[in-house]
Amino acid sequence: MGGIKEVVITDWALDSYLDLKHKQTFTDDEYRDTLRPDAMLLHHYPSEPKFNNRKFWGPAKAANGAIRDGYKMKWHNIGNGTVQLRLLVVILDSVAYLCNAYEKDGPGTDKRQMAKLKDKIQKIEQGTFVAKGKLT
Amino acid sequence: MRYQTTPESIIRACEIALQMKKSGLSDEFIAGAMKIAVRSEGVFDLMVLWAEEGDEEAVADIQELIDEDEKESRELGKKIEFKDLGGIADSIVEFKKKLRDKVDQSGGVSELARKTGMPQSSLSRFFNSASRPRRTTLHKIAGAIGLRPEEIAFDWTR
Numbered sequence: 001m002g003g004i005k006e007v008v009i010t011d012w013a014l015d016s017y018l019d020l021k022h023k024q025t026f027t028d029d030e031y032r033d034t035l036r037p038d039a040m041l042l043h044h045y046p047s048e049p050k051f052n053n054r055k056f057w058g059p060a061k062a063a064n065g066a067i068r069d070g071y072k073m074k075w076h077n078i079g080n081g082t083v084q085l086r087l088l089v090v091i092l093d094s095v096a097y098l099c100n101a102y103e104k105d106g107p108g109t110d111k112r113q114m115a116k117l118k119d120k121i122q123k124i125e126q127g128t129f130v131a132k133g134k135l136t
Numbered sequence: 137m138r139y140q141t142t143p144e145s146i147i148r149a150c151e152i153a154l155q156m157k158k159s160g161l162s163d164e165f166i167a168g169a170m171k172i173a174v175r176s177e178g179v180f181d182l183m184v185l186w187a188e189e190g191d192e193e194a195v196a197d198i199q200e201l202i203d204e205d206e207k208e209s210r211e212l213g214k215k216i217e218f219k220d221l222g223g224i225a226d227s228i229v230e231f232k233k234k235l236r237d238k239v240d241q242s243g244g245v246s247e248l249a250r251k252t253g254m255p256q257s258s259l260s261r262f263f264n265s266a267s268r269p270r271r272t273t274l275h276k277i278a279g280a281i282g283l284r285p286e287e288i289a290f291d292w293t294r
Binding site for chain 1: 138176182193194201221265266
């Protein structure tokens with residue numbers, strides 16, 4: 001598999017960021033020192049060793065199996081130390097698309113996010129989504 | 137195209153639609169959900185989560201996807217700088233708080249749900265999040281409580 005050509009910030013990622021920031025799900029320091037640098041690693045996907053760490057990166061999975069081209073970036077003990085933060089990423093044709101970020105506060109949240117991810121993959125494939133910029 | 141709904145799933149979605157009708161969800165919502173569920177396995181999955189696990193948040197997610205489907209334009213919109221995001225989130229929350237006050241003066245969220253056909257869980261999520269409001273959602277709310285267009289004019293609409 002070749003490298004990633006670009007990392008696209010979608011409308012979904014922007015709105016997730018606005019909401020999580022307002023709710024103080026993560027601190028500014030965590031964003032600057034951990035979250036953003038980790039997202040930047042996507043430019044070096046899949047060769048960057050951190051992508052082999054299953055606690056940090058793994059396939060998105062629904063009840064009926066893995067969601068092809070869908071992945072989760074995972075952070076543990078964020079914010080007040082108890083937040084399990086997830087960033088959904090779609091990788092298609094060597095482009096990484098940052099989708100929803102959310103607090104995993106129960107199995108129900110994950111299931112709903114996986115369902116929505118399928119819809120997002122459809123929209124990305126069709127080009128019917130809004131890109132807000134590129135992560136550089 | 138991936139994640140297309142199968143014929144079997146469409147039949148199951150029809151059954152769930154009838155359950156939704158019995159539970160009191162509006163015809164507008166159910167029709168909107170079905171319109172997307174026939175082509176999107178993701179929306180079908182959300183319908184199943186609502187029906188089989190009683191997850192009311194799934195209804196708010198479906199409404200989100202209905203609104204996304206109704207989006208009037210897909211242009212990039214106003215340019216947003218990263219450094220401004222904190223201030224934008226604050227202004228969104230302030231805008232929604234003022235709108236919520238007007239809703240409360242007009243009978244509250246449950247009355248708004250009845251008038252707009254939007255599920256109450258979806259409206260609660262709308263008012264409690266700092267996500268940018270959709271134009272379509274604002275128009276529905278304004279229509280329901282009799283607000284003028286200038287009263288819902290907002291820079292950070294999407």
